[in-house]
Amino acid sequence: MASNGARWTRRPEGSNWGDFGPDDQIGRMNLITPELRRAALAEAKEGIAFCLSMPLDYPGGEGERTSRRPPRLFSTKPPKGEGEMYNMPMGIGTETPRGVVCDDGVVMCLQYSTQWDSLAHWGGRFDADGDGVEEIVYYNGYRAGEDVVGSSEGVDPHAKALGIENLATTCAQGRAVVVSLAEHFGTGRTWVNLEMLEQAMRAQKAELRTGDFLLLHTGLDDALLAARKQPGDAMKTVGAVLDGRCERLRNWIAASGLVAICSDNQAVEGFGYADCEAGDHTMLPLHELCLFKLGIHLGEIWRLGELSRWLLKAGRSACLLTAPPLRLPGAVGSPATPVATV
Ligand code: UVW
Numbered sequence: 001m002a003s004n005g006a007r008w009t010r011r012p013e014g015s016n017w018g019d020f021g022p023d024d025q026i027g028r029m030n031l032i033t034p035e036l037r038r039a040a041l042a043e044a045k046e047g048i049a050f051c052l053s054m055p056l057d058y059p060g061g062e063g064e065r066t067s068r069r070p071p072r073l074f075s076t077k078p079p080k081g082e083g084e085m086y087n088m089p090m091g092i093g094t095e096t097p098r099g100v101v102c103d104d105g106v107v108m109c110l111q112y113s114t115q116w117d118s119l120a121h122w123g124g125r126f127d128a129d130g131d132g133v134e135e136i137v138y139y140n141g142y143r144a145g146e147d148v149v150g151s152s153e154g155v156d157p158h159a160k161a162l163g164i165e166n167l168a169t170t171c172a173q174g175r176a177v178v179v180s181l182a183e184h185f186g187t188g189r190t191w192v193n194l195e196m197l198e199q200a201m202r203a204q205k206a207e208l209r210t211g212d213f214l215l216l217h218t219g220l221d222d223a224l225l226a227a228r229k230q231p232g233d234a235m236k237t238v239g240a241v242l243d244g245r246c247e248r249l250r251n252w253i254a255a256s257g258l259v260a261i262c263s264d265n266q267a268v269e270g271f272g273y274a275d276c277e278a279g280d281h282t283m284l285p286l287h288e289l290c291l292f293k294l295g296i297h298l299g300e301i302w303r304l305g306e307l308s309r310w311l312l313k314a315g316r317s318a319c320l321l322t323a324p325p326l327r328l329p330g331a332v333g334s335p336a337t338p339v340a341t342v
Pocket of ligand 1: 111117121266267268298300
């Protein structure tokens with residue numbers, strides 16, 4: 001622990017570690033003040049609400065790139081006795097009670113479908129204590145093995161710090177700006193650099209302010225819904241992705257006051273660069289910039305099509321967003337059921 005109370009003596013170049021306090025675990029969400037939230041409420045002009053979650057059993061399949069599995073429901077067992085708590089008569093003092101109960105649980109990967117990435121989802125190797133040896137650290141200098149622990153520490157893997165419950169306690173509510181990359185670039189796989197993003201934003205008069213969530217619609221959500229849980233290679237071929245290799249884009253994100261970037265695509269940014277040489281580079285530059293350096297949350301596989309089309313038709317780009325994740329202590333990601341109100 002450094003003399004200023006921080007858990008690091010060196011912070012990564014371009015990071016904001018410590019700016020929100022030595023123990024901060026919510027990053028840029030700190031920027032959302034009551035005043036900004038009131039301004040966000042003013043974007044709810046018509047009272048029309050949109051559900052921004054995919055059905056959580058989408059995209060469907062188990063995917064080539066990922067070991068994430070779709071949800072599987074099961075019924076709980078009665079406290080005493082046999083059978084399952086499903087269509088199960090329940091009552092007191094009679095053999096044939098009037099009441100019938102169903103009760104269930106779920107096994108699912110938290111990042112299978114519409115999701116938030118917590119700040120513990122992506123870290124980096126960095127010499128944060130200046131001893132000349134790199135260690136694995138996360139946003140604000142939280143450490144692997146101490147704050148983000150796994151089976152090598154003899155426990156079930158969990159984030160003691162930076163877990164998704166921290167985002168839940170902020171309520172994840174504010175003004176959101178929606179940019180339709182699908183409208184501007186079509187729904188093929190397009191790598192979007194800063195100039196292209198700004199072009200689309202100008203065309204749609206999207207004005208991003210400090211404290212805003214940025215929502216990018218690419219059309220992958222519509223394709224996945226149409227594919228009815230047989231996504232094929234849609235995750236790799238459909239919809240625009242931000243190009244994290246664009247330094248100007250990274251600088252723009254850092255300088256903007258945005259608090260989160262969310263998209264209907266798989267990772268907000270593209271991955272699997274064909275032109276990348278082997279060596280010491282990060283596979284996901286925007287994950288590194290946003291989650292690791294700046295405490296900007298990422299939302300993925302959101303359902304943005306209906307909202308985006310409504311806003312385009314109305315000549316608007318902003319809405320009120322309320323998007324808390326599960327308040328599930330220690331999880332590094334979470335399903336979400338975000339609601340946009342226009
Ligand atoms: C990875 O797959 C590493 O991340 P994400 O789910 O954020 O795309």
